[in-house]
Amino acid sequence: MRLIGLSLTALTIAACAVETETAPTYHSETNPEYLSDWGMISVRDQTLHLGSNVTPYDLATPLFSDYALKLRTVWMPDGTAAQYNADTAFNMPVGTVITKTFYYPTDGGPSTVTYARDRNLNNGVMELRGLRLIETRILVHRETGWNAVAYLWNDEQTDAVVKRIGAVLPLTLNRPDGRSENFAYLVPNANQCAGCHATNATTKAIKPIGIKARHLNKPSSFADGFNQLDHWVAKGMLDADIKGPAPRNADWTDTNESVERRARAYLDANCSHCHNPNGPADTSGLNLEPDAVGPSLGICKTPIAAGTGTGGRVHGIVPGAPDKSILMFRMETSDPGAMMPELGRSVKHDEGVELIHQWIVQMDGSCQT
Structure with a gap:
């Protein structure tokens, strides 16, 4: 799909924005103890809010993770943009912070979960009643390269605490057909994060996996009328001059596709x-x-x-x-x-x-x- 609609003005985008009280913070050297210290996500009165200029995104076909739903966001420092690449992960500026929050609909208690495909974010706000936030993983691009860290949400669902050694959570999954099964949900440690995100066995450098054209080239779930890549370009998040069709993965659930x-x-x-x-x-x-x-x-x-x-x-x-x-x-x-x-x-x-x-x-x- 070629990028289209770039003549839409910034006012169109601004109309979809919601004022927030949280300013994102780039931590250049160390990972703070609490997720809220990053300012990307905050919780007030059982409602999740995105920080200022934190952009949600999703993938045409996401990674399966024990049926957890995922809220993905990206934030880049003012005046910076990602560099487009047709085949590999975009080159993101130093200071970029990517978050992925894993959560479930609950089914009778906080440790009994089920699954659905419904998206719960609306204009940067997500109602948390009936949901359990499990963890938020952060990828931060520092001068020395990308670093990964996981945060585990507390029982009160007000904030998440850094878990450098990971964690294992006992949960019960209620499937739609009536089956129930106990399983161990894994919050990864630093080495396990690198096990997936170090996509080159020689360099072992950590990089984003999902920030690729073929995963992002889809109708936006968060900005009506936009292709998601168009939306990034229009917001100044993506420096791209795409001369031909951008690569596109199918949505694995779309039965209109082969x-x-x-x-x-x-x-x-x-x-x-x-x-x-x-x-x-x-x-x-x-x-x-x-x-x-x-x-x-x-x-x-x-x-x-x-x-x-x-x-x-x-x-x-x-x-x-x-x-x-x-x-x-x-x-x-x-x-x-x-x-x-x-x-x-x-x-x-x-x-x-x-x-x-x-x-x-x-x-x-x-x-x-």
């Missing part, structure tokens, strides 16, 4: 930050980025470094035969030694598993044994 596009978007969002030619899982030889094909995508590929994670299956993907495909086994199992992704999942994503199952069923071809 199963192929939806499945590839799902695997990209959930797996490709590790499974790419330079990523932490480069020794596997499996590439789940959008342009991968053939054996590198896993089709008729025998495992290189899967260990016991094959489930006794021979090939990564067997066309037409999901029950013989290692990829399906690793998505279906909850065994910590075999499941994928390794972090951020304790329960099986039923809907995601079904999508990948459909995709493999529709594939033509066969594998030699």
Whole structure:
């Protein structure tokens, strides 16, 4: 999709803004004890408020995290902007602060949760009744590079406290079909944050994962009438002169899209930050980025470094035969030694598993044994 609508004036954007009392603060060296000290998010009277010029955003297909809902925001210092790149994460200025807040609808008590796709933010404000805030993760771009830190929300739901060593929260998930299951929600420690965000196994430098054109190129959920990339350009957040169509991932839930596009978007969002030619899982030889094909995508590929994670299956993907495909086994199992992704999942994503199952069923071809 080409960027459009750039002639809309700043007044259009300002009309959607809500005055807040909180001024964001960039902490250049250390991470403060309380999330509120950043000024990106504050809670007053059971209502969450975004700080001044803190912009919410979302992804065409997000990472699955035990059915948690996520509120994503980005803030950049005045007078700065991200630099557009068609393929990789945008180059964000020093001082950028990205937040991701994980939360659930509650179902009978604060430790009993359920899931939904409803978005709860409206003009920078989110009503918290019936919700439980779990954690907020921050990526901050300092002079020395990107740093990651997680904050755990208190029982009173008034603020979050830094958790450098992570945490494990016992929760009960009530599924819409009536099933209930206990699971352990993981708040990551610093090393675990790096395990996902250090997308290059050689440099091990932490970078944002979702701030890419293909994830952001979608109708804005927060500024009516805008493409999300257009909105960033119009706000001065993105320095871009896009001459052709910007890359675009499908929404994995959009049944108007093909199963192929939806499945590839799902695997990209959930797996490709590790499974790419330079990523932490480069020794596997499996590439789940959008342009991968053939054996590198896993089709008729025998495992290189899967260990016991094959489930006794021979090939990564067997066309037409999901029950013989290692990829399906690793998505279906909850065994910590075999499941994928390794972090951020304790329960099986039923809907995601079904999508990948459909995709493999529709594939033509066969594998030699």
